[in-house]
Amino acid sequence: MDRPLRLIAGNFEGGDPLDQLARTLEALLVVASAPLSVEELAAAADHDAELVEEALRLVADRFAEERSGIVLEHVAGGWAFRAGRAEAAACARLFERPAQRNLSQAALETVAIVAYLGPCSRPDIARIRGVAADSAVANLLERGLIAEAGRDHGGGGAVRYRTTPLFERIFGLESLSELPRLDDVGSDAAEIRDRLHAVAQQRSA
């Protein structure tokens, strides 16, 4: 298995400039998170666009269907690597893996606060949790478990968030009134809020 590879490496030694450029393009394409145009590649590689196009043909030849699991593809925005068609099933299994399907502790605390206390702003949540709420809120918004619900202080204050119907569906609730009772913490939202604030204050005192 080693021999033909050494053969290639041997050919590259001495540094064919076009092949050198092709390697640079490979590197750029593997770190980019969006397709790269010839102009972008040329600017980053610090070479002429014409030479870049020539080197791209080399890369395309190396990374072609059947020949490699990685395939160079020309799309609307430019050039990018993709998985070979023959590997579609494996890629589908990779992306369908049931990992990461659980909420983080931060997200769970945050959504629990919003669900039990009713619409809350990020400063509210941060005060109760004792840490900034920005990333947990962003995460829950992205997953569609919370949504904006007006602003504090009759419109002028911070944005408030409430839970969504998707939240109820995922947690198997017909409505928020079905949330498990928290009588040991407080009998209603106001009492629970007071209790959480009191503890948060102790924690930071």
Add this chain to the structure above:
Amino acid sequence: MDRPLRLIAGNFEGGDPLDQLARTLEALLVVASAPLSVEELAAAADHDAELVEEALRLVADRFAEERSGIVLEHVAGGWAFRAGRAEAAACARLFERPAQRNLSQAALETVAIVAYLGPCSRPDIARIRGVAADSAVANLLERGLIAEAGRDHGGGGAVRYRTTPLFERIFGLESLSELPRLDDVGSDAAEIRDRLHAVAQQRSA
């Protein structure tokens, strides 16, 4: 330029199963957004872990430093493609701001404490560094180098933080166990203790 490539392709034709698996791994690695463990690769490729490890050696050989612009590396507990080191200058031109690569002394000390102690809270960090850790922690959270990891004291205390796989990846660590042992500072501790003893004796004398 074409010939040696054909040579390889020719070698692979007829479908050496190991090479077929190597191509599948290439495809998985090029679409993944984080390092993949052997187990994850095996599950997605639908093959034995042992065979996957063998095929990985093939891929690593193909995508080695100097040989290709794309390099396979073992990092953060998994396998991932990155750009070859020789292409760093071009990659730097592609990314205007390599955000993670510039850390203040405060941030480095903080992330070092979190990496060495395992999950710890802001008060833990402040206790060791002797200064408040709030801004360093916020900064590391924003860069994704640390993440929340539950709370102190069985849940009710301060939020704890741990380092992320991104931390290992940026620092090029296969795992946290690669951090060097720091017991060589023992002699320093003894020396400090002796000096303090001397002072204490003078005081009480």
Add this chain to the structure above:
Amino acid sequence: MIVRELELDLDAFEGPFDLLLALVLKEELELCDVDLAGIVTAFLERLAEREELDLDACGEFLVLIAALLELKARALFPDETAELAELEPEEAAEELARRLAEYRRAKEAAAWLRERLAAEGDRYFRLGPSPLAPKVETPLAPQHPGALAEVLRVLAQDPPDVSLSHMALRFPPVSQFLERFRALLGRRSRFDFEAEVAELTRLEQASAFLALLELRRAGELAIEQAAPFAPIRVTRTPQENTLREERTAAWTVRSA
């Protein structure tokens, strides 16, 4: 060499040493945020630049830095200094040595990480998804509502008694309340302090009170309290109104 003129370039402060001392004494600079080792390093560097040893400067510096160290230690470990004082000298030395060694270890680890970062800086990789990777929705698995109740129960538990969180404590900025009270007095001529701060945490209330004192000192308002613990009445002082109007007028003319 004049110690007081020693130029410092620290994270928290840039300027001469005597200004730093003044700011610390006036409590305008948190000593907790000042890297005292950085001051020592600056002094030693300056000292090394000179041909001869300046004993006067060394003496003065030692006195000043020792005072700062003691202040900082007290600020950082208010309860623990008491604890340390109760310990036998041997034990106290042991405890201090343990802490210093721990910090030194953290610094060494940081130094190792810095070198590593520099050595690995030429390893570029993609952050985020591959451009042409299949877009996938990863729906959450069904969750149990009991988990929601459980996390809130834990959050509602009394925190443990031993708390060192005072070290991470930050006062909410006084300036925020300066603005708030000014705005309030723009709308109303008087208000009750308690009613205004009732919703706030104890810390925020403390900051709000500092803001109140600051505004009183500036003559922008008057404070009355009928008796100890009676409600604090805040009243706009008449001249503040006119001053403010003049200021606004002047600004309007200039910007017109």
